Amino acid sequence: MFRFHDLRILCATVALLSACTATTGKSFTTTEIVKFDSPWAMAFLPDGRLLVTEMAGVLKLYDPKGGSTGIISGVPAVVHKGQGGLGDIVLHPQYPSNGLVYFSYAEAGDGGVGAAVARARLVLDEHGGGTLADVRVIWRQVPKTSGAGHFGHRIAFDRDGKLWISSSERQKFDPAQDMGSNLGKIVRLNDDGSVPADNPFADRGGVAAQVWTLGHRNVLGLAFDSHGQLWADEMGPRGGDELNRIERGANYGYPIVSNGDHYDGRTIPDHDTRPEFRAPVISWTPVISPSSLAFYDGALFPQWKGNAFIGGLSSQSLVRIEFQGATAREAQRFDMGRRIRAVKQGPDGALWLLEDGTNGGRGWLLKLTPPRP
Amino acid sequence: MFRFHDLRILCATVALLSACTATTGKSFTTTEIVKFDSPWAMAFLPDGRLLVTEMAGVLKLYDPKGGSTGIISGVPAVVHKGQGGLGDIVLHPQYPSNGLVYFSYAEAGDGGVGAAVARARLVLDEHGGGTLADVRVIWRQVPKTSGAGHFGHRIAFDRDGKLWISSSERQKFDPAQDMGSNLGKIVRLNDDGSVPADNPFADRGGVAAQVWTLGHRNVLGLAFDSHGQLWADEMGPRGGDELNRIERGANYGYPIVSNGDHYDGRTIPDHDTRPEFRAPVISWTPVISPSSLAFYDGALFPQWKGNAFIGGLSSQSLVRIEFQGATAREAQRFDMGRRIRAVKQGPDGALWLLEDGTNGGRGWLLKLTPPRP
Numbered sequence: 001m002f003r004f005h006d007l008r009i010l011c012a013t014v015a016l017l018s019a020c021t022a023t024t025g026k027s028f029t030t031t032e033i034v035k036f037d038s039p040w041a042m043a044f045l046p047d048g049r050l051l052v053t054e055m056a057g058v059l060k061l062y063d064p065k066g067g068s069t070g071i072i073s074g075v076p077a078v079v080h081k082g083q084g085g086l087g088d089i090v091l092h093p094q095y096p097s098n099g100l101v102y103f104s105y106a107e108a109g110d111g112g113v114g115a116a117v118a119r120a121r122l123v124l125d126e127h128g129g130g131t132l133a134d135v136r137v138i139w140r141q142v143p144k145t146s147g148a149g150h151f152g153h154r155i156a157f158d159r160d161g162k163l164w165i166s167s168s169e170r171q172k173f174d175p176a177q178d179m180g181s182n183l184g185k186i187v188r189l190n191d192d193g194s195v196p197a198d199n200p201f202a203d204r205g206g207v208a209a210q211v212w213t214l215g216h217r218n219v220l221g222l223a224f225d226s227h228g229q230l231w232a233d234e235m236g237p238r239g240g241d242e243l244n245r246i247e248r249g250a251n252y253g254y255p256i257v258s259n260g261d262h263y264d265g266r267t268i269p270d271h272d273t274r275p276e277f278r279a280p281v282i283s284w285t286p287v288i289s290p291s292s293l294a295f296y297d298g299a300l301f302p303q304w305k306g307n308a309f310i311g312g313l314s315s316q317s318l319v320r321i322e323f324q325g326a327t328a329r330e331a332q333r334f335d336m337g338r339r340i341r342a343v344k345q346g347p348d349g350a351l352w353l354l355e356d357g358t359n360g361g362r363g364w365l366l367k368l369t370p371p372r373p
Numbered sequence: 374m375f376r377f378h379d380l381r382i383l384c385a386t387v388a389l390l391s392a393c394t395a396t397t398g399k400s401f402t403t404t405e406i407v408k409f410d411s412p413w414a415m416a417f418l419p420d421g422r423l424l425v426t427e428m429a430g431v432l433k434l435y436d437p438k439g440g441s442t443g444i445i446s447g448v449p450a451v452v453h454k455g456q457g458g459l460g461d462i463v464l465h466p467q468y469p470s471n472g473l474v475y476f477s478y479a480e481a482g483d484g485g486v487g488a489a490v491a492r493a494r495l496v497l498d499e500h501g502g503g504t505l506a507d508v509r510v511i512w513r514q515v516p517k518t519s520g521a522g523h524f525g526h527r528i529a530f531d532r533d534g535k536l537w538i539s540s541s542e543r544q545k546f547d548p549a550q551d552m553g554s555n556l557g558k559i560v561r562l563n564d565d566g567s568v569p570a571d572n573p574f575a576d577r578g579g580v581a582a583q584v585w586t587l588g589h590r591n592v593l594g595l596a597f598d599s600h601g602q603l604w605a606d607e608m609g610p611r612g613g614d615e616l617n618r619i620e621r622g623a624n625y626g627y628p629i630v631s632n633g634d635h636y637d638g639r640t641i642p643d644h645d646t647r648p649e650f651r652a653p654v655i656s657w658t659p660v661i662s663p664s665s666l667a668f669y670d671g672a673l674f675p676q677w678k679g680n681a682f683i684g685g686l687s688s689q690s691l692v693r694i695e696f697q698g699a700t701a702r703e704a705q706r707f708d709m710g711r712r713i714r715a716v717k718q719g720p721d722g723a724l725w726l727l728e729d730g731t732n733g734g735r736g737w738l739l740k741l742t743p744p745r746p
Contacts, residue, residue: 037444056502057446058431071410073430073459077447077504086446108496108504129429131450131481 027334028301028351028368034062034069035364038357041088041292041342042365046096048347051122052354052365053103055085062365063128070129072122076137078105079113082148087115088155092191099123100191101132102163104153107140114141115153117165119191138193142182142207145170150235154222154292158230162196163189164212166219166232173255176215179208184254186219186232186246188212200249215252215277216244221293221310225323233290233310234280236260237268241287242280243310245326253277259285281328282321288333289313291356292342298349300370307331311340313356318343318368338364400707401674401724401741407435407442408737411730414461414665414715415738419469421720424495425727425738426476428458435738436501443502445495449510452479452486455521460488461528465564472496473564474505475536477526480513487514488526490538492564511566515555515580518543523608527595527665531603535569536562537585539592539605546628549588552581557627559592559605559619561585573622588625588650589617594666594683598696606663606683607653609633610641614660615653616683618699626650632658654701655694661706662686664729665715671722673743680704684713686729691716691741711737 038055045051050062057078061070078086084106092100099121107116117139120132141151152168169176169184176184179201187210190196195209202209221233230246240260244252257277258268271279292311296304308321308328316338322331339356346352350369357363411428418424423435430451434443451459457479465473472494480489490512493505514524525541542549542557549557552574560583563569568582575582594606603619613633617625630650631641644652665684669677681701683692689711695704712729719725723742730736 054444056444057504058444071427071429071431071453073448073453074450075446075448077506077508079498079504080444080446080500080502081498108506125452125454127453129453131430131452133450133481135450 027332027371029371030336031367031369033064033365033367034067035362036060036354036357037363038085039341039354039363039365040086042344042352042354043089043091043101044344044347045091046347050352050365051089051101053086053089055087055357056080057086057105059086059089059103059132061124061129066128068128070127072130072132074120074132074135075103076105076107076118076135079108079148081106081113084113084148084151087151087153090155090157092119093157093159093161102138102155104151104155104165106148106151106153107137109144111144112146113148114144114170115151115167116140117153117155117163117193119193139165139187139189139210141167141170145172145183147171150218152216152219154220156222156224156230157191158224159228161191163191163193164222164230165189166216166222168216168218168220169254176217176254177251177256179204179211179214180206182207182210184214184216185211186213186216186222186230212248213246213250213252213278215254215256217254217258220291223293223295223308225295225308226297226306231293231308231328233293235289236284236287238263239285239287240268241284241290243282243290243321243328244278245281245328247278250278251276252280259283260287281326282330284330288315288317288319290319291340294343294345294351296345296351298345300349301351309343309351311343311353312336313339313341316340318351318353338362400705400744402744403709404740404742406437406738406740407440408735409433409727409730410736411458412714412727412736412738413459415717415725415727416462416464416474417717417720418464419720423719423725423738424462424474426459426462428460428730429453430459430478432459432462432476432505434497434502439501441501443500445503445505447493447505447508448476449478449480449491449508452481452521454479454486457486457521457524460524460526463528463530465492466530466532466534475511475528477524477528477538479521479524479526480510482517484517485519486521487517487543488524488540489513490526490528490536490566492566512538512560512562512583514540514543518545518556520544523591525589525592527593529595529597529603530564531597532601534564536564536566537595537603538562539589539595541589541591541593542627549590549627550624550629552577552584552587553579555580555583557587557589558584559586559589559595559603585621586619586623586625586651588627588629590627590631593664596666596668596681598668598681599670599679604666604681604701606666608662609657609660611636612658612660613641614657614663616655616663616694616701617651618654618701620651623651624649625653632656633660654699655703657703661688661690661692663692664713667716667718667724669718669724671718673722674724682716682724684716684726685709686712686714689713691724691726711735
């Protein structure tokens with residue numbers, strides 16, 4: 001027999017029957033909704049259901065109304081290794097009419113592994129699941145390399161329907177400055193994967209034509225504010241996590257400058273030694289390990305309109321960011337007691353988080369709502 | 374709060390911590406190992422790990438040693454509807470050298486839905502999961518049709534490396550007698566999907582060339598005995614479940630004859646009225662709803678060597694079959710109290726079952742071992 005001497009086990013068990021709720025401080029109530037296996041990203045459908053990627057290569061559809069979880073079949077083969085696997089998922093801005101979804105994943109190929117972005121038509125069935133039809137890879141990291149770190153592969157659409165992808169430097173450092181590679185870059189594409197003619201390096205051709213900004217390390221957060229300005233958060237090396245304001249053609253300096261240092265002990269000159277590189281708007285040492293970025297404009301937390309939230313992995317935190325023009329500051333940090341992998345605003349104005357399911361994390365989908373009075 | 378007044382919930386909960394065991398009669402002990410979502414089929418790898426298909430389109434790899442479950446990514450889009458979804462999975466006889474696996478599933482296309490069989494290279498990673506590489510569809514039901522029943526799509530290899538597929542009649546009746554369709558047939562192929570020149574109807578060309586036997590309804594069990602003889606169990610209509618000895622070129626009579634009747638009340642002449650059609654070796658009325666078929670030759674249950682086991686869905690039973698030459702009889706029926714979806718002998722000589730996860734079933738992988746003294 002067993003006893004419920006561990007509240008977490010009790011909570012996980014009770015959650016099969018009814019959600020388990022805890023109030024963190026006084027800012028919000030956190031409710032454990034349902035568990036996933038190493039979830040990485042989520043996207044809300046117009047009907048309020050939630051697509052959730054699991055790193056091993058499973059795409060799930062969760063219905064908050066009924067509490068049921070279905071499978072979306074047809075995900076291509078992913079390399080689930082290290083930080084690689086099925087990654088981000090976003091809806092096309094015209095999803096209600098064209099049914100297109102875009103997702104990223106680590107794929108194997110000549111030279112090793114690399115991130116890829118595919119688009120597909122999401123065909124839902126009447127049983128809470130569905131399939132991906134007409135899957136087409138529209139972008140790939142060049143070149144594929146060894147190792148299993150720093151894919152980045154966060155995806156965002158802007159209001160003009162352009163597709164933005166963070167392509168991290170695969171822990172290879174120098175490619176972030178090499179315009180013959182699209183590693184360590186933020187790229188801008190048309191929604192079919194072609195290169196817009198007005199990209200800053202379009203006249204150079206090749207993968208350089210895709211590049212909007214360069215000199216990035218591991219960009220896991222990518223989101224537009226209400227003015228259409230793109231922001232990106234970036235994992236620094238030892239120290240030097242960054243929030244960057246993404247500006248056309250700018251070079252953010254990695255690995256030439258960083259407010260952190262290499263893990264092997266070699267120092268990296270700070271940003272202020274080389275003003276020709278764009279410096280972060282916020283730099284964190286000690287680090288927060290930013291996994292994700294979302295702007296908030298909902299009604300449930302009116303005091304946070306226009307703020308952004310960053311999910312923190314090693315910091316096990318949710319970081320609230322306030323903005324003023326081109327500057328920003330960390331306004332508040334909530335200790336979540338769990339590694340936060342993803343953050344999104346739901347259609348209900350609640351904040352939804354995914355708990356990292358690796359390193360002992362348990363993969364909960366969490367819903368943050370105003371505290372009960 | 375809640376109370377454990379339901380032993381099943383308690384058992385399911387405790388199973389998170391340690392397996393839950395029950396002794397059924399005195400023949401074997403049944404142990405609940407791990408749960409799956411609507412599992413359909415399983416195949417043991419040479420290292421003792423177990424591939425399990427889930428109907429929604431997820432292929433899992435379970436490690437009985439460590440108790441961990443990984444994902445095999447790269448399964449094509451499946452239609453998960455009615456009886457359709459991801460279906461059977463088997464290893465190529467030379468799997469240790471070529472790494473090939475074969476699997477069946479319901480796919481969408483012109484005209485509706487149909488079963489397909491694909492082969493792929495199983496690439497395992499070091500984290501308990503893997504991917505399907507070089508996925509190629511090598512066989513399809515012709516034609517695709519409406520509805521979501523009677524796919525069949527059980528797969529077996531014989532000792533010559535030929536591939537056998539049960540192709541059920543999609544609840545369309547007459548195609549089982551129509552050689553312009555491969556529905557309601559058992560087909561025999563080379564391992565690349567091509568048609569062997571020595572098939573009984575090879576000279577007719579088209580899909581007829583694939584056919585080994587015809588006149589089948591819904592064949593969900595397909596297995597070779599130790600003499601290389603193929604046996605198939607088949608869901609009858611209202612009454613008339615069958616175990617058939619599969620003989621080259623034979624016609625098993627459906628829908629012209631059956632020991633059952635149509636669900637709409639129309640009678641079907643019995644097998645003994647039309648001796649030109651091959652009659653079943655065993656016929657069941659009331660039905661057992663056979664889902665699967667496996668021969669046993671292990672050491673753990675020496676008294677059952679040479680017997681076969683049929684998993685029963687509506688009968689919630691495991692049926693033991695004894696053979697004598699070309700005849701067979703039901704020797705024993707174990708009331709499992711659950712819909713049995715699949716049965717396999719494990720490398721350890723235990724019998725492994727999958728509980729059906731639909732209709733209130735709970736999808737347990739079950740291990741049957743000799744009872745404790």
